[in-house]
Every structure is written in structure tokens, then in C-alpha cells.
Amino acid sequence: MGYVIKMPKLGLEMERGELLGWERAEGETLEEGEVVAEGETLEEGEVVAEVESEKSVAEVDAREDGVLRRTYLEPGETVPPGTAIGIVAPADADIGDLEAEVEAELEDAGADDGAADATAGAGSGAEAATDGAASEATPGSKSAADAGKVSPRARKRAEELGVDLEGVEGTGYQGAITEDDVERVADVDGDESGGDVQASPRARKRAEELGVDLATAEGTGYQGSVTEEDVERAAESADDAGRSLRKERPFDGMRRTIASRLGESYREAVHVTTHREADAEALFAAADAADDALEADVSVQDVLLLAVSAALEDHPAFNATFEDDTHRLWNEHNLGVAVDVEQGLIAPVLRDVDEKSLEAVARERRELVGAALEGEYTMDDLRGGTFTVTNLGVLGVESFDPIINPPQIAILGVDAVAERPTRGPDDGVEWRRHLPFDLSFDHRVVDGADAARFLETLVERVEEPWALLPEGIDREDAAGAETEMPGRTVTASNAEGMSGRIEAGSFEWRYDEPEAAGGTETGPTPVDVFLGGLAACLSLSVRFQAEKRDAAVGKIDVTTDAEPEHGSVERVAATVRLESDADDETLERIVDLGERGCHVSQLLREDLSLELSWERI
Known part of the structure; x- marks a missing residue:
């Protein structure tokens, strides 16, 4: 018994997966650079490794009891889905067949890479000569590179250092070429080139990135060689702007995908943003009335999503995507709701908003956002959106230009509520809450006049939201109700934790405790x-x-x-x-x-x- 652990495919669009870490039996994750302790005992269902795709993070569970006999990938390395990353089998089982299976796959992958390189390099004399030498070699003289025995990290390192894998002597398992083998060859090449400075390959690469002359770096490595840390120290001391590097955050995983998609969106779509403001008093009153009447916790955002759906019904060109020069208008109103998670901004999709009641929208939106914040969302939660709503108003932002979430053609930004003086009855002045909107749209697909009409409809729905509410909840329920004084009767409700809500007649406010006392600091003690x-x-x-x-x-x-x-x-x-x-x-x-x-x-x-x-x- 036993099996090969393979990089899982986390969604149809996944191209590569990164190994974040191997998991020890007791749950301790190995950090990048640590040596994987093969021989760990695993039970069925126990986490073996944690991996990350371009959009999500997932755990790889053990399919059966056994021992982690082999690992083919180190933390930080990326490979296509389906690539072997390890072997699990009983401690006394012969895993020769499984190792042969993995080697065969590596050999096939190496052959595919070689064919691709040969095609890409047609016309290059040096590459043609290399290909010729390889074709004339006898089967018995195959190098490790020919046999595909090259770790993914070694292949990547060879590309970075410009090392030809032909002729590199592999010191890994069964002669496989490792990253150390590549760097050893790079060191030799560097010495033969007559360089006066002794430096590791990583140090040379870092010097290139930071623009540091290796001769100015004080070497603290073996026999005075310059290390990567020496280069970074030299870069800090040489910065004529008086800066010192605090931290570097390389783009990888979800953050890289977010950057790529938004960059593509901004380059491809012709972004135009229009702004409009609505009187929000009725919207707040409607949300309060619905919250009192329904079992679900209803917020202003829930009523707003129904208003957006109603506007999309009147202007279907915005409930659409644009791909392959085709403007596709969709029946379903699948609204992406932007959520700020640790890895970046994602937009889980609330489906069929046009078919749902306000109570269902409120309940499902809270569940969707909660799952996103807890990291429990799936790829299906992010797929199939037809329009996106993003709210920076909760962070106090008064205006911004949201970037379209491709392949959608529009996105609505919601700003902070602003209280403004307004002419009231008898020429008096009253203060009223207003809600600003920013609509970004792809001008290739719809025009500015279309966007203006969409916002006009949205404002109308926001200022007259009562038709969006269930039957039995109307304007009179909110506006016609008389203020109820507490009469010295106050109720404090504590659902959970160390916070709650005080109700006194028609009035209410929160109470809470400091974080040190187990509270969340959302109200006075x-x-x-x-x-x-x-x-x-x-x-x-x-x-x-x-x-x-x-x-x-x-x-x-x-x-x-x-x-x-x-x-x-x-x-x-x-x-x-x-x-x-x-x-x-x-x-x-x-x-x-x-x-x-x-x-x-x-x-x-x-x-x-x-x-x-x-x-x-």
C-alpha cells in the first residue's frame, strides 16, 4: 500500500500551486528553509501539507495511515497541479514502484520542457548545438538533466543564474540535480570568469536587485565571502535618502493574482468613474423598520443590495461581462460583495439577489462575509459574479475610483455617509444624511449617459426604498411612529461575549468592556x-x-x-x-x-x- 501525494487542483483557473509547508504529526508547520523530517507518522485524515493557489489556501489530508516516506518539494516552491510532491506509505513497505512512478513523471515533464525550449530557441546557434549533442548521445550517457531528474527549485534557480543544466552533476536522490548543485556550478563559473569578489549566488542576485557593487560589501561568510545579508546591509548603508529597509513583501499566491487581475483590468478596460449622491434618510429608516419586523439582522447594506438589483433590472447592460469582444448580458443578478481579508480584497458572490427576499439577502450576505473573513470560502464562492459592490465608506472614505473586477463591466463604490444641511419646511434648515456613490464602468461597452441613467435609477430606489421591503412594512411604520419615552424602564440585552445593547423606549445604545476584560470595545462600559x-x-x-x-x-x-x-x-x-x-x-x-x-x-x-x-x- 501507499500513494503519491500530488499538488491538488484548487479551481479550474489554477496554473501553479505553492507548498506553504509540510505539517508534522502534532500540527507544527515547517517553515521555508527548514529540513523536512521524513518519517513522520500520519493518520488518515490528518493534514500532511498546506498549499496555496492563485486564489485560495487549502490543506492536503492523508488518504490513509502511513509514514511520510519521501518529499519532492520544499516550502516556497511552486509546481503545476498534479505534480508529485511526496510519498506516504507504511514504514516497512517497498516504495520502489511509487518512486519509479514519480521519476517517470519527472522524466516526462523534463522532456516536455526540453521540447518547449527547443521550439522557443529555434535559430539560436548555441541552443541548436546543445540539442544536437543531446540527440547524438547514447542512452547510457544520459545526464540527470536529460533524464528529467531536476527538482523544480533547481530548474528555477538555473534560469535565474543562467546555468545550463546539461553536464551538471546531480548529488540528490538517484543523481537528481538539486538547487545546491546549480549554485555550485554557478560559483565555479563565477570564479572562472575572473571575478575578484567571493560571493554566493544568492548574494550576487541580491546585489543585482538592489544595485549594490559587491566590492563595497564587507563579507562575513566563509573565508570572507559576501553573503546575501552582507549585500542588504551594504544597500541600507548606501541609501543616500537616509532610508533603511524594514521589510520586503514579495507578491505571491493570492496577492499576486489580485495584482495581476486588477492590473489587467486597468490596462484593458477603459475605466470611467461617475459620482452621484442620494438622500439616505429613507434608506436608514427602511433598514431600521425591516430590522425590527424581520427575524434576520437587516442592515443598510442589505437594503442597498436590493436597490442595486432593482437598478440592474432597469439597466441590464450593466449586469454583464465582456470577453472575446462579446458583451454578455446575464439573467441572474449575482452580486460580488467586496471583503477585505488578510491576503487582499476578494469578492464572494451573493447569487440571484433579484429572486431573494430582504431577509434571505441579509442572512446569506452575513454568512458569505463571515466565511470569507474566516478563510472558509471556496473557489465557487468567488465565481460567476455579474456586478460588484465595494464599500470603503465604513473606513471613512469620501470618494474613490473603484477598479472593475474582470470580466465584469462595472463596479459600484459606496462612500462614507455625510450629514449635510438641507432646506426644510417653511424655508428652515435641517440636517440630513446623504450617501455618495462611485460607479466605474468600461467605456468600451457602455457610455457615460448609460451610467448616468443607471445612477439616477439607483438614487430613486435609495430615496424611495419601501417597495423593496416585504409586505406589511411601510413608511408609516418608521416615520409615523411616535417617540416612546423609557418611563424609567431600561433593558440591557447580552446575547454573547462581554458586550450588549441597551434599549430604553425608542432609544438604544451599546455597552461593552475593554479587550483586556474580554470585550470588543464597541461601546462604553x-x-x-x-x-x-x-x-x-x-x-x-x-x-x-x-x-x-x-x-x-x-x-x-x-x-x-x-x-x-x-x-x-x-x-x-x-x-x-x-x-x-x-x-x-x-x-x-x-x-x-x-x-x-x-x-x-x-x-x-x-x-x-x-x-x-x-x-x-
Whole structure:
């Protein structure tokens, strides 16, 4: 028994996979550069390795009990899907047949690479001569390169250093050429070329990248040779801008794919962005009404997605893709919802939005975003989008030019809500919330006038969203409801964790604890809530006393403090600041009477009196 571990294919578009690390039996991941400890015992279903494609990260599980007998790939190396990366078999099993299978595959891959090189190099004298020599060689004189016994990392290193694999003596398993073999040959070639500086191949490559003259680098390696670290040190000291390198982040895996796709999109599509703003008061009211009426947690974004779908229904040219010079309009409204994950921005797809209720959209969107943030999404979650919505408003962004997610032809950016003065009834001024939008579109496919009409429809839906809500929820439910005062009845709800929500009549606010106490810091602590009530009560009571005595008092600020910072409160103090020209005696009297009339201060226990002071603003 036993089997060959192969690089899995993580999606139809996957071209190469990178080995992130081999997993030891106890779950410890080997980092790049460490030696893989072959001989680890594995159980069926246990993680053997972690790999990454251009779009996702996945774990490779053991198909059966056994031992990790062979590894053909080191962390950081990339190979096409289906390539052998290791062998799992019982400790006493003969794996000769499995090794032969892998060697045959390597030989086939090497032959394919050779054919491709010969085709690409037709007309090159040097390559033609090499091909000729290879064709005349006898079967018994095959080199390791001829036999395909070259590790993927060695082949890549040979390309970087310009080393011809013909004639390189392999010191790896059964004569396979390793990366060290390639670098050894490169070292020899460098010495024969008459270079005065002793430097490792990696150091020479790094010097080229950073533009460092090897002669200026102080060698700390064997017999004074220059290492890669020596080159980087020389680069830092030679930087005439006074900079020192903190960290380098090479593009690989998902980040490389994101950069490639967005770069391709920006080069290929003719990007134009139009901006429009909508009055968002009705949108917020509709979301609140739906959240109260439905079992699902409904947010403004959920109602907005239905508004976008309604606009796409009226303007189907935007619910489309553009490939092979063909504009394809789709029936389904599959909306990509941009999510910021550790590796970059992805857009999992919420499917058939036009066919779903608001409750279903709210529930499925939360599940989709949650899976993306937890890294539990699949390739299918990212495929098949027809339009994308990206929201940077939650980060305070007021305007931006989103880049189209190919092959789609448009993307909607949502900005931060802005409160603006608006002419109200009787020529008065009222403050209203507005929501700005940025629509980027491919001008090859649709025109600016088309985009303007799309945004006009979207704004209409946002400003009149009630038709998007289920039956039974209408404008009167939100706008016609009278404010309900708490009547000194307050409810605190704690669903989980160390945070919750306070409801008092028609009003509500959050409470929470610091992260150090297990909270998430999304609201004031219960003690802070009490201090806020005390400060508010004092300010109103002082105001009442000032007006009762016709004292000219402008602004009143009250700051309350409690000590210690955590645990049981042992001291409470309040400072009242008043804007007034009244004499000190009058203000002293007003503050003292205000404290006596404050019902909240009367709630303090007998052994915890309020330390009250006042000052002028």
C-alpha cells in the first residue's frame, strides 16, 4: 500500500500551486528553509501539507495511515497541479514502484520542457548545438538533466543564474540535480570568469536587485565571502535618502493574482468613474423598520443590495461581462460583495439577489462575509459574479475610483455617509444624511449617459426604498411612529461575549468592556454608562437652577470621573464648567443646588460621596 501525494487542483483557473509547508504529526508547520523530517507518522485524515493557489489556501489530508516516506518539494516552491510532491506509505513497505512512478513523471515533464525550449530557441546557434549533442548521445550517457531528474527549485534557480543544466552533476536522490548543485556550478563559473569578489549566488542576485557593487560589501561568510545579508546591509548603508529597509513583501499566491487581475483590468478596460449622491434618510429608516419586523439582522447594506438589483433590472447592460469582444448580458443578478481579508480584497458572490427576499439577502450576505473573513470560502464562492459592490465608506472614505473586477463591466463604490444641511419646511434648515456613490464602468461597452441613467435609477430606489421591503412594512411604520419615552424602564440585552445593547423606549445604545476584560470595545462600559447619566443629570439640574435665578449662564460642561479604572468604584468626582459672567458666589450657589437636585447623584451609596468642583470656561 501507499500513494503519491500530488499538488491538488484548487479551481479550474489554477496554473501553479505553492507548498506553504509540510505539517508534522502534532500540527507544527515547517517553515521555508527548514529540513523536512521524513518519517513522520500520519493518520488518515490528518493534514500532511498546506498549499496555496492563485486564489485560495487549502490543506492536503492523508488518504490513509502511513509514514511520510519521501518529499519532492520544499516550502516556497511552486509546481503545476498534479505534480508529485511526496510519498506516504507504511514504514516497512517497498516504495520502489511509487518512486519509479514519480521519476517517470519527472522524466516526462523534463522532456516536455526540453521540447518547449527547443521550439522557443529555434535559430539560436548555441541552443541548436546543445540539442544536437543531446540527440547524438547514447542512452547510457544520459545526464540527470536529460533524464528529467531536476527538482523544480533547481530548474528555477538555473534560469535565474543562467546555468545550463546539461553536464551538471546531480548529488540528490538517484543523481537528481538539486538547487545546491546549480549554485555550485554557478560559483565555479563565477570564479572562472575572473571575478575578484567571493560571493554566493544568492548574494550576487541580491546585489543585482538592489544595485549594490559587491566590492563595497564587507563579507562575513566563509573565508570572507559576501553573503546575501552582507549585500542588504551594504544597500541600507548606501541609501543616500537616509532610508533603511524594514521589510520586503514579495507578491505571491493570492496577492499576486489580485495584482495581476486588477492590473489587467486597468490596462484593458477603459475605466470611467461617475459620482452621484442620494438622500439616505429613507434608506436608514427602511433598514431600521425591516430590522425590527424581520427575524434576520437587516442592515443598510442589505437594503442597498436590493436597490442595486432593482437598478440592474432597469439597466441590464450593466449586469454583464465582456470577453472575446462579446458583451454578455446575464439573467441572474449575482452580486460580488467586496471583503477585505488578510491576503487582499476578494469578492464572494451573493447569487440571484433579484429572486431573494430582504431577509434571505441579509442572512446569506452575513454568512458569505463571515466565511470569507474566516478563510472558509471556496473557489465557487468567488465565481460567476455579474456586478460588484465595494464599500470603503465604513473606513471613512469620501470618494474613490473603484477598479472593475474582470470580466465584469462595472463596479459600484459606496462612500462614507455625510450629514449635510438641507432646506426644510417653511424655508428652515435641517440636517440630513446623504450617501455618495462611485460607479466605474468600461467605456468600451457602455457610455457615460448609460451610467448616468443607471445612477439616477439607483438614487430613486435609495430615496424611495419601501417597495423593496416585504409586505406589511411601510413608511408609516418608521416615520409615523411616535417617540416612546423609557418611563424609567431600561433593558440591557447580552446575547454573547462581554458586550450588549441597551434599549430604553425608542432609544438604544451599546455597552461593552475593554479587550483586556474580554470585550470588543464597541461601546462604553456599564460604569461609563452610569457616569454619563450622572454628568447629564448634573448639567440639566445646574441649568434648571441657573434659569430659576435668572443667572446668565451659557454653555455647561460636566466631566465625571471614577477610580480605580477597573473593578469596584471607590471614588467619584465631577467638574462643572460654566460659561458665565455671574459672580463666583452666584455660580457656587447654582452648582451646589444643582448637585442636590440631581436624582442620579442621589443614587450613590452612603460611603461613596460625590466630589464636586466647578470652574469657568
